Amino acid sequence: MQDRSNLVRKSALALLSELVTEHPYNAIGDGTLRMTVWKQRLQVIKDEITELEPNFFSDDVDETANPMNETMAEEEQNVEGESEGDGDADKSTNEGKQSQSEQAAATTTEPQASQANTGRQPGDSSALAEAQLKLSYVSDCIKFIKMVEQASEVCCELLYSKSKPEVIGIIEFFELLDSYGIENATNGIKKMLHLVWMDGDEEAKKVVRVLMLNYTKLYLTYKEDSRDARETARYIARNLIKLTYNTSMADLASLEKLLGLLYLGIPPDPSENKGRKTPQAPIKPIDGIVIDTLWQIFNFDGAPPKNRRGAIIVLGMLALVENRIAVKGLNSILSVGLDLERKDWVVVAFSCIAINRLVPAKDPQLFDIPRAVEIIEKLKRVCLEYTDDGEWFHAAEEALNTIFTxxxxxxxxxxxxxxxxxxxxxxxxxxxxxxxxxxxxxxLLFLVGHVGLKTIVHLEKLEADFKKKKIVQDGKKSEADQELEMIGGNNEDDFSDIVTAIREKELLYTEGGLLAKFVPLIQEVVSKPSQYNDVRLQRQAVLCLAKFMCISPRFCEDNMPLYLTIMERSKDAIVRSNCVLALGDMAVCFNHVIDNHRDALYGKLQDENRTVQRTCLMTVTFLILAGQVKVKGQLAQMAKLYVNNDRGIVDMCKTFFNELATKDNAVYNGFMDMFSGLSADKKLAMKDYKSIINFVALGISWCL
Structure with missing residues (x-):
């Protein structure tokens, strides 16, 4: 599975699939390979053997080691001798014998009976031999499961292979592992969720289609012969809710994309529609009954908090595709979702998202929002509510986003x-x-910072809407009108100049401006962390400063020295991570401002905290690959992460260099600077130095 050849990996995957499908460990239970179940069986058998032979496990032995020792071999001979004496004399020796695993399969049942129930006594040689056969059988199965789990881990890395057929094979393999109860297959199933963003040629579309079919089979298919629509809907709704458990923001973003596609329907295979007079209709696993069931779960007072949260998360995701879902449940959102007495800020946050999606993506200006005044009053209450619960910040952010919508x-x-x-x-x-x-x-500082940022987004939206309307109007004007407008001036340019002036001169610098009044307070708090030593206060103050710096290039340049000092000296890893992220945003907004401070950004690649390193690597990777920042001698800092102790950072480093190598020979052209930078680093061990150089050189050779 780790071979460089696609053909070899394909054959290995086929063999693994066959080994799992035809495994010989189905004499116990239902034939699944769930590790926790088999370990429980192993412990029961060990207890049984200990009762029969107290000194059998006198030494610590690996639970997967084969227990067939010399004593057991002698017992086997005795048992075989007794069997031969009692059996048919004409039967051949070969026919009378079974392999160890066959004997175990023939005699093994779920080992739950105690010594009192079986009548076995210590020193019972036949019972001991039988138990040892069971032990060997179960131990071998556990070893087999461990090897399959190792294969599953390798397959997680192959999910992002450049070979689309291989990716499809891996997806189907994870489905197979899940059906046999391999527990770490869920890691691969969760990871392959991000393949939903794959776009491009027909092969990429096929990967997304297979992913949709896979998730439908795993989570959205109850019983093929079930005719009870309500029961099926409840099953699907519960599984949709479970998909939201223990997820990151990235997981939720990918899940939202996938559920939106599933709601629209899984497109039929193009090859199956060839030659058909009536094309096959899309498969729609999420229907109106499922939506109604989700709203019922959300409204049910006795529902566990995580179920109510999962329900509103899923409903908000689906409302992005069909805004009528949010319109239909508006009463529930206002009465249950924005009920602050429940103190569930996660529900409040995702209820705000659902309200935000009342407005359809197409023609939002033509949509009349029902109960708008009541909604805004409730959103204001969310923002003004005092609480020390950290989840409030997410809820307040989404409330402000919804207000601006x-x-x-x-x-x-x-x-x-x-x-x-x-x-x-x-x-x-x-x-x-x-x-x-x-x-x-x-x-307060959180609200101030986010209002400032959303104000800029709102101004840009107004500018974009103005330009769209002007294009429509220009299409209706006569040639003479257009000539007169050219003589009199361009209203579009005037509008853009006004927006620019507001950003650069008014919001943060006008004496009468509300946001400008908070600037001295923000600077006071962030510049004196020892005096204002509350951790949460410092985090929000620095975040507020960063958001203000994304508003105005002038403000960004004026406060950059203070900002870089905070990023360098703060003892809070979260503050440093936020600073790195915001510095990336500033680089996108005001490239000329950040150009002189590029070294400060790259310096965080070697931060003492891995979270900061990972954040910085993601930020720099995006900036470089998107062409926002030019590489000028900093590749050595990136290359050092190839020998990082964090596996995730190493994988991200590999991805970066593999992508960079395809862009105008960037790695090849910067190799000498990288080589010099690595050679000058006296702290870098020679072993690591060679490993980095080999990796980079190999990447260059592939591109050449």
Missing amino acids: ISTYPDQVCTEILKKKAVEVFSQDNNDDNIDKSVSLSQ
Whole structure:
């Protein structure tokens, strides 16, 4: 499976599939290969042997080791001798014997009976021999399962192979492993979810189609002969909810994409439609009954919190494709999802997302939002609610996002929110002992930073809408009107100039501007971490500063020294990670500003914290491959991560160099600078140095 040849890997995969399908360990149970079950069986057999022979496991022995020792061989001979004496004298010796595994299969049942029930006594040689055969059988099965699990781990790495047929084979292999109960197959099934973003030629589309079919078979197929639509819908709804458990934001993004495609329907195989007068219709595993069931689970007061969360997450995902799903459940979202008495901020956050998707992606300006005033009032309450629960920040972020989507005047709504929150923090009359000022100030700074960022996004959206309308109007104008407009000036350019002026000169610099009033406070908090030593406060203040720096190039340049000092000296790994991420955003927004501070960004590749390293590597990888930042002698810093102790970082490093090598010989052209940088690093061990050079040189040779 680790061979460089696709043909060899394909054959190995076929052999593995056959070995799993035809495995000989089906004498116990239902023939599945679930490791925890087989280990339990092993322990039961060990207990049985210990009762028969207390000193049998006197030494620590590997549970998968073959226990057939000399004593057991002698016992076997005795048992065979007794059997031969009692059996038919004319039967040949070969016919009367069975292999060890066959004997075990013939005599093994679920080993649950105790010594009292079986009547076996210590020293019972035949019972001991039988138990030892069972032990050998189960131990061999556990070894087999371990080897299959190792193959599963290798297949996880092959999911992103450049060979699309190989990827399809891996997907089908994971489906096979799951059907036999291989427990770590779920890792591969979860990882292959990200293949949903594969786009391009027909082979890529086929991979996505196979992925959709695979997930449908694993999670969205109840019983092929079931005629109970409600029962089937409940099964599918429960499985959809379970897909949201223990997921990262990246997992949720890929799941959202996949569920959207499944809701629209799995397209038929093009080869099956050839020559058909009536093309096959798409398969739609998620229908209206499933949607209704999800809303029922969300509304049920006795539903476990994780089920209610999963239901609204899935419903919000599907509403991205069909906004009527959110419209249909609006009453439930307002009464249950935005019920702050429940103190479930995860539900609140994803309820805000569902509300955001009331507005259809197509022609959003033509959609009349129902109960808009009530919705905005509830969203304001979310933003103004005092709580020390860290999940509030996600809920408040989504509430602000939704306000900017559905409100006609989001700037006025947000101004009211910021003023009320500021009064809560700074008013002398508000001395409630139950309110921690550090927590309240953290909330305020988060709101300030996100409002500033969303204001810029809103302005850019207005500019884009203006340009679209102008294109439509220009198409209706006569030639004479267009000539007059050219003489009088270009309204489109005037609009763009106004937006630029607001960004650069007004939002953060006008004396009467609300956001500008918070700038001194932000600078005060981030520049004195020892005085304002609350961890959450520092994180939100630095994040607020970073968001403000993405608004204006002037503000970004003025505050860059302070920002870089924080990124370098902060003892909080989360602060340093956020700084790296935001620095990447600044590089996209204002490339000329970040150009002189590129070394500070690359320096975090060698941060003492792995999370910071991983964040920096992802950020730099995106910037370089997207052409946002030019590589000027920093490849050596990237190459050092090839010998990192973190496997994930090493894999990301490989991916980066493999992709970079295909872009205008970038690795080849920068090899000498990389070579010099690595040679000058006296801390780099010679073994690691050789390993890095071999990897880079091999990548260059493949491209040449």
